[in-house]
Amino acid sequence: MAKKTSNFVCENCGHISPKWLGSCPSCSEWNSFSEREVVKEKQNRHKTDISDTLQADPVLLSEITFSESERLSTQLREFDRVLGGGLIKGSFLLLGGDPGIGKSTLMLQIARQNPGMKLFYVAGEESATQIKQRASRIGLEGEHLYIGQNTEISALIRQARTLKPDLMVIDSIQTLFSKDLNSLPGSIQQIRECSVMLQQIAKKEGITTLMVGHVTKEGDIAGPRILEHMVDTVLQFEGDKNHYYRLLRCIKNRFGPAQEVGVFEMKANGLEQVLNPSALFLTDVTGEVSGNAITCIMEGSRPILAEVQALVTPSNFGTPQRTASGFDQRRLSLLIAVLEKRTGLPFSGQDVYLNIAGGLKISDPAADLAVVMALWSSLRDKPVNGNSLYIGEVGLSGEIRKVPLMERRISEAEKMGFKEVYSPKPDTAIPGKIELKTNRFIRDLVKYQ
DSSP states (O other): OOEEEEEEEETTTOOEESSOOSBOTTTOOBSOEEEEEEEEOOOOSOOSOOOTTOOOSOOOGGGOOOOGGGSBOOSOHHHHHHHTSSBOTTOEEEEEEOTTSSHHHHHHHHHHHOTTSOEEEEESSSOHHHHHHHHHHTTOOOTTEEEEOOOBHHHHHHHHHHHOOSEEEEEOGGGOBOTTOOSOTTSHHHHHHHHHHHHHHHHHHOOEEEEEEOBOTTSOBOSOTHHHHHSSEEEEEEOOTTSSEEEEEEEEETTSOSSOEEEEEEETTEEEEOSOHHHHHTTTOOSSSTTEEEEEEEETTEEEEEEEEEEEEEOSSSSOOEEEESSOHHHHHHHHHHHHHHHOOOOTTEEEEEEEGGGOOOOOGGGHHHHHHHHHHHHHTOOOOTTEEEOOEEOTTSBEEOOSOHHHHHHHHHHTTOOEEEEOOOSSOOOSSSEEEEOSBHHHHHHTO
16 A cells, blocks of 8 residues: 655755755745655565466365376485485475585586486576586586576576576575665575565476575574575585585475485595495594494484594693594583493593594484493503494493484494494394394493403
8 A cells, every 4th residue: 555645845946855944955945845745655575476376276185196206306316315305396495504515516416417407507606607617627518507697586586487497596595685675685684585585486386496505603504594494495515624525414304304314525526426425434444443433323314334533641731621523522521421430430630532533423322332432442542343333322320222223223234344233232133144242331341342
């Protein structure tokens, strides 16, 4: 509805004032102001009408058909694994990650693996020439890859409607802006506005849209929190720049299981899939050095073998240091306290350093037992058996607690050539040739090592 206001105009010189004045400040004429009505039309914040294809009538759920065959495979097995089998038509995705981690390269890898897929790549941070250089490096011809550099949201939606791509990539959402807003690109208001319009174009017209987002210093996706609630899938691309591997982690997924992980390795010709991550993280394992223990963690539904390294050395300071890389430092302090209390091992005057080999970050409590054994091994300077695997959560009373998916973990260990597994007693017998050694308390385990 139009909003009516009035102002006062000098009939002599045309000077406009919001209130009546006796003398015009511009021409000094007296009694020259007359009131005039001004009608301001209410601005529509969504200048681009993206609802004209909306079906007005409701639809019965029983009449809606869907088949898993409608998923669009990216031809990247690791990427499809994280998505739950592939891209859903009309889905709205968000990919976050540190700068330079390989997010843009991953998008071009999808185009390379799918030469027949029509892909609309909106480049807000790079020029078309820079994208061409990266595409040439990974061997991408790009016959169906369209590069767009207009980051104004209304123009972008018009281009998307014209092209009707199979996949639209926004790199990045922080560079888009609406000309109807006065704030700068990257502001919360601009991100929220542009995301809402992209969500509608994805849902109403079936254009699968993947947004790339910046991250904060803490590693969270930058922008309003509503952004993560708005999208169907939230992906996190992470890794250590000092290592070649990259993890694609699914944080939220409306069309499949969450917390799935895909593993990639950065090479000269781009990202390559790692179909056997356990081999990647165990390439330098040796059983001749104290302080090393192997465990099996679960990343989603995928078992991954990881090496825990510990170094316990006498402290030169009054307060011993507790340092952990790839493992929760507070959890490390808790396990040290349990070892001191339940086994009598002296850690009070020792500096403790813990590292997960390969730069891997572990949050699975099943790694507790391997951490305990690595600490014991380093303190006693006695290597553990290199063919042994340690799986189990350690409680405050020193008991070794059960963890889920033991059969899958043990199967992975057997595939990688391990001979024995130390773990709590499983509920049911686990088939396989690997020897299963069960212990109830950590004091029983360290006594016979």
